Amino acid sequence: MEFPVFFWAALGWMMFWGVLGSIATRYVYLHKDLDTSSTRLLGSMMGAATGPIGLVPLWIKTPEITTRLIIFATLGTLGVFMTAFALADPGNLCVTNGSFVASQISNGVIIGIIYGFMALGLTLIFSILGVVSFAHGEFYMIGGMVTYFMTTVLFPEVTPIVGIAAACILTFMLGALFERLFLTPMYDGRVDRPVEYGILITFGLAFTLQYFVQATVGANPVKAKRFFDFPRLRLPSAEDPWLIKTSRGNMELFETISISNPRFTAAVMCILVFIALMYFLRHTWTGKALRAVSQDRQAAAIAGINPDRMNMLAFALGSMIAALAGAMLVQAFSWLPQVGAIPALRSFVIVVLGGLGSIPGAFLGGIIVGLVEAAGTGCIPDPQKAASYIPAYGMIVLTLTLLLRPTGLLGRKFASGTHGKF
Amino acid sequence: MKKALVSVAAVAVAIAFSGSAAIAAKCPIKIGGLAPLSAPGAVGGGEAMRDAMLFAERDINAAGGVLGCKVKVVIADTEGLPEKASAIMEKLITQDGVVAIGGGYHSSVGVAAKDVSNARGIPTVFAETWNDTITGDKQQYIFRIAPLSSWASATLWKAALRVPNVKKVAIVTENTDYGIPAAEETSKGLAKNGVKSVIFGVDIGTQDFSGIIQRVKAEKPDYIIVLNTGEAGYNFAQQAADAGIGPQGIPFQAGQVALESKAWWQNVPDGNYAFVQRIGTPVSTWNAKAKKLNEDYKAKTGKGAIESYALEAYDSISILAQAINEAKSTDGAKIVIALENISHDGTLGRIYFPYGSKKDPSVDGKGDEWWHQWPDPAMTMIQYQKEGELSTESVIIWPDKYKTGPAIYVKK
Numbered sequence: 001m002e003f004p005v006f007f008w009a010a011l012g013w014m015m016f017w018g019v020l021g022s023i024a025t026r027y028v029y030l031h032k033d034l035d036t037s038s039t040r041l042l043g044s045m046m047g048a049a050t051g052p053i054g055l056v057p058l059w060i061k062t063p064e065i066t067t068r069l070i071i072f073a074t075l076g077t078l079g080v081f082m083t084a085f086a087l088a089d090p091g092n093l094c095v096t097n098g099s100f101v102a103s104q105i106s107n108g109v110i111i112g113i114i115y116g117f118m119a120l121g122l123t124l125i126f127s128i129l130g131v132v133s134f135a136h137g138e139f140y141m142i143g144g145m146v147t148y149f150m151t152t153v154l155f156p157e158v159t160p161i162v163g164i165a166a167a168c169i170l171t172f173m174l175g176a177l178f179e180r181l182f183l184t185p186m187y188d189g190r191v192d193r194p195v196e197y198g199i200l201i202t203f204g205l206a207f208t209l210q211y212f213v214q215a216t217v218g219a220n221p222v223k224a225k226r227f228f229d230f231p232r233l234r235l236p237s238a239e240d241p242w243l244i245k246t247s248r249g250n251m252e253l254f255e256t257i258s259i260s261n262p263r264f265t266a267a268v269m270c271i272l273v274f275i276a277l278m279y280f281l282r283h284t285w286t287g288k289a290l291r292a293v294s295q296d297r298q299a300a301a302i303a304g305i306n307p308d309r310m311n312m313l314a315f316a317l318g319s320m321i322a323a324l325a326g327a328m329l330v331q332a333f334s335w336l337p338q339v340g341a342i343p344a345l346r347s348f349v350i351v352v353l354g355g356l357g358s359i360p361g362a363f364l365g366g367i368i369v370g371l372v373e374a375a376g377t378g379c380i381p382d383p384q385k386a387a388s389y390i391p392a393y394g395m396i397v398l399t400l401t402l403l404l405r406p407t408g409l410l411g412r413k414f415a416s417g418t419h420g421k422f
Numbered sequence: 423m424k425k426a427l428v429s430v431a432a433v434a435v436a437i438a439f440s441g442s443a444a445i446a447a448k449c450p451i452k453i454g455g456l457a458p459l460s461a462p463g464a465v466g467g468g469e470a471m472r473d474a475m476l477f478a479e480r481d482i483n484a485a486g487g488v489l490g491c492k493v494k495v496v497i498a499d500t501e502g503l504p505e506k507a508s509a510i511m512e513k514l515i516t517q518d519g520v521v522a523i524g525g526g527y528h529s530s531v532g533v534a535a536k537d538v539s540n541a542r543g544i545p546t547v548f549a550e551t552w553n554d555t556i557t558g559d560k561q562q563y564i565f566r567i568a569p570l571s572s573w574a575s576a577t578l579w580k581a582a583l584r585v586p587n588v589k590k591v592a593i594v595t596e597n598t599d600y601g602i603p604a605a606e607e608t609s610k611g612l613a614k615n616g617v618k619s620v621i622f623g624v625d626i627g628t629q630d631f632s633g634i635i636q637r638v639k640a641e642k643p644d645y646i647i648v649l650n651t652g653e654a655g656y657n658f659a660q661q662a663a664d665a666g667i668g669p670q671g672i673p674f675q676a677g678q679v680a681l682e683s684k685a686w687w688q689n690v691p692d693g694n695y696a697f698v699q700r701i702g703t704p705v706s707t708w709n710a711k712a713k714k715l716n717e718d719y720k721a722k723t724g725k726g727a728i729e730s731y732a733l734e735a736y737d738s739i740s741i742l743a744q745a746i747n748e749a750k751s752t753d754g755a756k757i758v759i760a761l762e763n764i765s766h767d768g769t770l771g772r773i774y775f776p777y778g779s780k781k782d783p784s785v786d787g788k789g790d791e792w793w794h795q796w797p798d799p800a801m802t803m804i805q806y807q808k809e810g811e812l813s814t815e816s817v818i819i820w821p822d823k824y825k826t827g828p829a830i831y832v833k834k
Contacts, residue, residue, distance in 0.1 A: 093637065093640050097640060100636060100637075100640050103636045104633060104636055107632040107633055107636065108633075110632075111630055111632065214460070218469075219459060219460055219461065219465040219469070220465055220466050220469065220682075220685055221465070221466070221652075221653040221656055221685060221689055222685075222688060222689070223656070223660075223688055223689045225691075247666075249663070249664045249692070250664050250665065250666065258636070258639075258665055258666070260632070260661065260664035260665065261664065262664070263632065332661075333629045333630070333653075333657055334629075334653035334656040334657050334660075334689045336461050336465065336653060337460075337461070338460060338461035338462070339461070339629070339653075341627075342627060342629060343629075373633065374632075374633050377633030377634055377637065378633055378636065378637055383620055383621065383622045383623070383637060384597075384621045384622065384623040385623060386622070386623075386634070386637070387622060387623060387624045387625070387628070387631075387633065387634040387637075388597045388623040388624060388625055390624075390625060390628065390633075391625065
């Protein structure tokens with residue numbers, strides 16, 4: 001960094017006014033007997049973005065805090081931060097190289113979609129059962145393993161869809177079976193501490209699945225073949241393919257953005273399944289029943305919905321979603337029994353960031369984590385450290401979000417569970 | 423009263439014989455064998471080392487064992503993690519009762535493990551841990567038959583200098599006790615010869631390299647050196663290949679995991695033309711012991727050939743067995759003296775340790791890292807030049823002493 005003092009001074013200024021804005025705005029709104037639920041977030045963002053110029057009018061006028069106002073202040077903060085960074089490090093690739101920035105953004109969005117998709121399953125389980133499944137990473141691993149064995153070892157000629165379908169069916173059944181056998185004590189008062197029981201029993205499942213797979217298939221990394229090759233395209237012409245250029249394993253857009261085939265396939269599949277899942281939850285009776293149970297179990301039961309059956313469905317569906325993410329990524333990453341640990345950890349971060357129990361929040365959280373990781377990896381000046389801190393980037397965003405908005409980005413203040421209110 | 427007298431007599435007899443382990447060695451004699459058998463360690467490498475150490479156990483016992491006892495190699499999974507290594511060393515020594523320890527793959531594991539074995543007085547011969555400080559701390563009980571990181575790095579930068587028109591090298595390394603020193607040594611060697619380098623550090627278990635690959639690409643390097651162990655080595659290579667800067671897009675030196683040929687071709691189908699550093703002499707110069715082990719290993723594992731680190735693991739156990747026999751004792755200090763005087767005909771060649779308590783490395787103007795260090799491990803650079811070929815059958819492109827064919831440098 002060319003002018004680190006400038007950058008740190010700017011950051012210090014933003015932090016000072018952010019902290020002051022967070023504390024003082026809440027106090028002002030409280031003093032005027034107004035809703036204070038989002039005052040910390042708005043005050044800190046407004047303070048960081050504009051300092052006293054924006055804060056003083058905010059304190060005087062105390063307008064109603066809308067989503068639009070928060071977004072405006074957040075974008076302002078990001079703008080000021082990026083400007084300070086660009087002025088402090090004018091030679092940085094993220095400042096000088098537009099193609100590089102576009103590539104990093106596309107990478108961040110694509111991996112964010114995949115992260116978000118995996119986190120969907122976790123948030124679905126939490127919103128219905130009120131338990132965080134610590135076996136989520138293992139279902140992800142099993143999804144990949146089943147697909148690998150189906151498409152590469154057992155039936156190499158078969159279409160990858162068969163392998164993916166087999167992974168989904170197997171994990172759905174496994175999830176349903178586990179829920180029936182081990183999670184039902186949470187609902188009927190057979191255990192005194194259902195939350196702790198849920199954590200421990202899913203931890204147990206995680207270890208069992210991981211070491212079962214290690215014992216049966218070994219711990220060597222494996223990988224499925226690419227599901228399909230890109231057709232060879234050169235548009236608008238073979239001589240000057242500025243719009244799109246593809247090889248078997250890669251796609252290049254606008255001679256700028258490079259997307260690998262497995263990641264592209266995985267991201268497209270994740271979006272399609274996400275749309276299907278949203279349709280299922282919003283427009284089918286079963287989906288509506290699931291949502292009803294997530295909002296109020298007792299009321300749902302009175303309306304004729306069997307909450308226990310919804311529990312089973314939610315756990316099976318959530319586990320299947322994790323497995324589907326794994327099934328799509330086994331062609332992109334080397335796969336082994338421990339492969340689920342890092343994605344599972346990231347999913348926990350994402351669901352808390354997006355708001356526990358919120359499905360759109362999980363998707364949004366995934367994309368934010370993906371973008372922040374891409375920005376950190378691409379822009380931190382020291383290349384020896386930039387990628388070493390990847391796991392930390394998401395945690396920083398999570399910590400800041402929880403400080404300013406404890407319910408997460410799109411979370412509800414109260415989420416119901418099988419064992420009462422949180 | 424009678425009972426008390428019997429007890430006192432029993433204790434007296436026990437004390438009298440406790441100093442004579444050669445007479446009263448507890449059978450079987452146990453030797454620990456360190457190997458990463460779970461992620462994030464290099465599992466493929468660990469399994470190869472485990473198999474080789476068990477072959478060593480078989481061969482030692484077939485030759486009559488040690489001090490009249492059978493030998494039992496107690497395999498311990500380090501997971502490639504230093505914190506696990508310390509715990510597993512304590513377990514091997516205090517619970518399993520091993521009298522010496524061999525094996526070891528990851529440097530970070532070696533760095534953590536050496537302090538435990540030295541504090542407990544258990545002789546340890548590290549097989550594949552490269553970090554200079556492992557022997558550089560001049561600990562009494564620590565020996566090594568793997569090359570030093572600084573020697574291995576010299577192979578890397580010297581091989582890089584042979585790439586036509588090389589001006590800039592990207593080094594992608596795991597941020598561990600193996601990766602960071604190796605990357606820095608390589609970078610220094612390149613700088614001395616007027617070649618720029620950029621080091622990219624990554625976490626040991628990283629799966630998604632897309633961001634860092636874009637950054638490597640933006641540097642427009644003429645050569646890429648990868649110093650990642652475990653599945654991260656495969657992930658980076660294939661993802662780089664997808665982005666056009668893999669082994670077929672740019673001269674590319676893969677990590678050690680590429681020596682696991684079967685896993686390499688499965689995980690990196692676009693991995694042809696990758697260069698790989700290989701420890702140990704070329705197959706054509708193997709001695710009878712190495713050839714026999716190779717045949718046994720192939721028959722057991724179904725692999726095409728034994729890996730270099732498996733040979734090292736085998737020798738690390740065999741040399742300890744010989745040292746215990748020559749020491750006529752399982753006492754740690756006596757085994758150390760035997761190791762300092764040893765001449766062991768292993769699969770890697772004659773193994774000996776010229777520097778130690780008898781002769782300090784400084785006497786010959788050598789650095790501390792030469793302490794209890796075997797000075798002759800062979801290092802070569804090979805290149806995969808046919809899809810699916812075995813690393814042991816690949817072309818050796820450097821050094822000239824072992825060269826079997828010319829390198830193919832892909833055009834960017």
